[in-house]
Amino acid sequence: MERINSYPALTETFKKFEPLLDSRVHTGIREGVKRMILVCGGTGCHASDSEHLLANFSALIAEKGLEDIVAVSNTGCFGFCAKGPIVKVFPDDVFYVQVKPEDAVDIINLHIIANQVVEHLLYEEPVSKQKIKTLHEIPFYRNQKRIALRNCGMINPEKIEEYIASGGYLALGRALTEMTPEAVIEEMKRSGLRGRGGAGFSTGKKWEFGRSYPSDEKFVICNADEGDPGAFMDRSILEGDSHSILEGMALAGYAIGAHQGYIYVRAEYPLAVKRLENAIQQARSYGLLGRNILGTEFHFDVDIRLGAGAFVCGEETALINSIQGERGEPHTKPPFPAQSGLWGKPTVVNNVETLANVPIILLKGADWFNSIGTGTSKGTKVFALAGQINNVGLVEVPMGTTLREIIYDTGGGIKGGLEFKAAQTGGPSGGCIPSQYLDTPIDYESLNAIGSMMGSGGLIVMSEKDCMVNIAKFYLEFIVDESCGRCVPCRIGTKRLHEILTAITEGRSTDADLVELDELANVIKDTALCGLGQSAPNPVLSTIKYFSDEYRAHIQEKHCPSGVCKSLVQYEILVEKCIGCTACANNCPVGCISGVVKKPHSIDQSRCIRCGVCYSKCKFKAIVKH
């Protein structure tokens, strides 16, 4: 690899590599175009054996001597994780789902050699049962607009050549040679990009603050500590488009006057770490990181720092302490990191998705970006759609899209045709949104107004099967585990909240508990030290607000309407329906079901642990839950 020593040389390199993506950008079968098989290598598909699949493709291509007509490559997350592993064939633009390692033979023999689409691997529209050939026709993708995820599922994240071929590093080249740092900041401010980590602070303004404090040393930190359970958009960007993060960080460094960046990434994401390490090495050898980038006076390098499993480290001051090798406890702001951050020096902390947006904004211009979205929230937002929803996966939609569109059009509705109950956004800091707000256009302000928050983009869908009191308890359990213990409201307050919620789910509570719950939650909100603590009661407050009937059922009737809270649930065998097949008794882990073959069975309630195995095993609907 040769160093690229100037912006014109980078443009030349871009032209040289551009044909690499030709068959992917210009789709449609035509003579003489070599086919390209892309296999998803994100964590989800990886866990479903996509590596094995990739190896099978490579072996088959070599065995049959097909190197001249087809190549196979790894790529980043397509987002449609529910249907993984995913394979895409270019330039035909055919999209295969749930491809097993042994299916490689069919794709090579039928599609590549005989030019036939492999029908049984196509996506089937669940209602019409129609097979769909290309990605754009699948409802899951129809309303999406991929900006932050632009390269995921398009390029091989392990090859810098392909990132450059997609226009990568051109924004950096242009900024370094044709723009002052002030002009970069101005462009970012004009674009209206706001922090995608949750709080939604203007990125341009943050950089302006970082620039305004004079110092011999400054830092840029990429916050890749995606701790919100159920959110995986940052992970997918890190794995699928690592270079966009490095380029975004270098641009931030140029804007504020920093020469060193750190990526603070969760240790739970080993694949992301591997891809980042590889990307940093490649960028250094091309002279896109390090000293005199593109032959200019600008120096900037990036190192990785690993987290060690602490949710609070997603809070920027805690994160900075963690990079310094300390306990990850937050401190009060001000001073903000932009003034006094890492090692007491001005530091800008940006989230992964935010940084992924930066290069493309500078390349296409602020006006392009701010034409997308709503009045106050520009651009797109990536959501990790999970829970009781058909199309689990990553979706990127313009700000202002409604929850209903995301859940029903993109997400394909609720699993098993059940009734929607609530959508939870913002993770443990957010709230539950009930069905009457399904038509709220999503942006920072509107979500705050209904008691939730944008958060990093976790979107968990819950159905009538989910108990909202239990969900509130689940989040509180998380917070109690993860509270760093530094301030009293969070350390003791959340513990008390959890105790009250436990009592409610176990049928040991009175109406007074509900009042206390509400009061305590508000006190914590007002007095906790950091953002994590202040937002910790949100799941409780929003469920009390919108699902008070469920709380009352637990407290007054000692009844869990969704049948989730174990202490309030009883399983019973209906004598008239039981045929005595013994399936329940054979599967009961504690052996508390007795009866004779072909005679109705019965459950010994005193020994039943309410695990529900019998309920799921019974084929005759003879076991009821109440």
Add this chain to the structure above:
Amino acid sequence: MENKSKPQVRMLPSEHYAKLDAYIDSFHIDPHDDRRKDVLIQVLHKAQDIFGYLPEELQVYIAGRFSISPAEVSGVVSFYNLFTTTPRGKVRINVCMGTACYVNGAEKVLEAFERKLGIKSGEVTEDGKFSIESLRCLGACGLAPVVTINDKVYGQVQVEKIESILEHYLTETGNEETSDGKN
């Protein structure tokens, strides 16, 4: 002041120390550098990889290499969830308790593992073979509920599947030698 409460007797295997030393040496830690602790968490990860856990002896040793007090190392070790001061099982079962997994029945999966192995989350079986833990979101929410066993990821785990998943490890570990090198 430092280290006076405990005599420096090394019980842990010396070949593990040699590996750890090679790793720490690569950082060229300067005892006068105020910022030397920035690689402490990295080193602790590596040490846990090598030794399997971070007992006091090891923490004291690492503190010495960084020229900081063992209390500082202990403070960091106890703060972060991924660090453990007791050995885990040879087969480490991790049940994801992220929200997506939780609403898809992860709690029942965890309970089923606990029942099957007769231990609670956070414990190790008496023979040291199995340990169970819960963790927070692997980001593989598309496969919920997710369980990892050592480094292998199992997706869409149902309570009924647990027996067959464990079967594999029950027979496999019976033949394997202990590789953590204690004695």
